[in-house]
Amino acid sequence: MKIAVVGGGPAGLYLSILLKRQDPAHEISVYERNAAGSTYGWGVTYWAGLLDKLRAGDPESAAAVADASVTWTDGLAIVRDQRTVHRGDAGHGIGRRRMLGLLADRAAALGVELAYEHPVAGPDAPELAGADLVVAADGVHSALREAHADHHGASFATGRNPYIWLGTTKVFDSFSFAFKETGHGWIWCYAYGFSGERSTCVVECAPGTWTGLGLDTMPEGDCLALLEKLFHDLLDGHELIGRDRGAEPARWLRFRTLTTRTWHHGRTVLLGDAAHTTHYSIGAGTTLALEDALALADALRGRRGDPAALDAALTAYGRRRRAELVPAQSAARLSAQWYENLPRYMDLPPEQMFALLGQRHSPLLPYVPPQLYYRVDRAAGRLEALRRLKRWLGPRVAKAVHRA
Known part of the structure; x- marks a missing residue:
């Protein structure tokens, strides 16, 4: 053809x-x-x-x-100023x-x-x-x-939250999140490495936070400087890289x-x-x-x-x-x-919030109180682990009894 x-x-x-x-x-x-x-x-x-x-x-x-x-296997979350790490599957x-x-x-x-x-x-x-x-x-x-x-x-269908796609000279060895509370609401970042020299950073926030911080009109250079300050503990002093728009506002999008x-x-x-x-x-x-x-x-x-x-x-x-x-x-x-309903989860302890971040694809989560959902999910996980242990032990116990 x-x-x-x-x-x-x-x-x-x-x-x-x-x-x-x-x-x-x-x-x-x-x-x-x-x-x-x-x-x-x-x-x-x-x-x-x-x-x-x-x-x-x-x-x-x-x-x-x-x-x-x-490649990475860990997930890192910084919530306000607290760090928590979860083990996970290998990502690339x-x-x-x-x-x-x-x-x-x-x-x-x-x-x-x-x-x-x-x-x-x-x-x-x-x-x-x-x-x-x-x-x-x-x-x-x-x-x-x-x-x-x-x-x-x-x-x-256009999403509610504005976001911006950036690079950074910080090389992340885990898939990293940072959630920062400001006087105008929450702003957060997803970051991951893609080479030995650079990483991707995607910053997102609610519309009220975006306008409240002035990010909707701020020149790109000032925008990057503010974001570097907000996420200083994630970036460890490394710079964020934009599109070199000079005095023009940074290019925020809605998905x-x-x-x-x-x-x-x-x-x-x-x-x-x-x-x-x-x-x-x-x-x-x-x-x-x-x-x-x-x-x-x-x-x-x-x-x-x-x-x-x-x-x-x-x-x-x-x-x-x-x-x-x-x-x-x-x-x-x-x-x-x-993410559009992020404040619903931010009063949880950081490790619980991070656990529910991993459960965000659940259709039940929006309708169950977050603390209750976390407890039920943990209990169900323990029960499943016990069931797997029983399935593993069953044949071996039967063999031992038979030999006896």
Whole structure:
């Protein structure tokens, strides 16, 4: 097939790798509107399960991503001025620019044509003429999706809290949180390493805190200085890095959650953020986009340019991914709501608040008093541990009795 991929983010690049590996005869072009090496954000996170899937899809790029990633197992929370640590599963971080470079190198080595600084205006663009398949991997503001907006049924929900995406020279060896109370309410930060030199910091607060502290109008330099002061014990004297906006206000955002009803229109199919977004607080955006690419490549396996066969494959892909996304979208919605109702949990002892932070995906938590939920959850955990111990001991006790 002749395949045009619009958007050179992780999903578009990885799909081109998968399809070229399936059939080297595919003619695949990736069109990216930005320059090579230009990207937003700092680092991305993922968990070990994604690496297993990437190894199955393309062992070479998976090995490159793993080698360029950093790993942590602990979670650290600073609540007011108190520190608490929780052990957890291994998480991974990698610089977004580094990941894109690795995937682009792999795609080019396989024969994919990469065209940077090459925007595609819409479905009638000459670059798409003659393509059997057009992949809209052009992000949340997808021009290809919006050309058939009614058909795709895109729906946006904007979150309440403003947030800002920053970097720092502090290298974190754990996934770290800091919650600070100000005279205008709470402000908090998520931070994680993605290389040996840099980390990501995402700062969030309620609208009243944002305006009360003057962050809505403050020049970026003053904004970073204030945030460095507020989170001094987390940053250990290291600086925060923004977008070099000078006297302009810092770029605070409100997260827009996107869902779409239909993922393809004719020969055009949506991928990654063009089809869906999930709140950054669950750290799953890149993972879900790469899983889209895996699912789409699987649906297209062995397909040629026959329109009927292609339509069936794209329909199956959309149906599968919409179903698979339901748990992640639910978790993201509940996670965002937990932070939007943060004061509800801040009178708990720090270790209890941190424990409920880990339970923020529970649909019951918003309706149960936090202290009661914590006690019941701890009791249930102890009961489960006892059940596991009994299951482990049962056969061994029976053997000992039999020998006696």
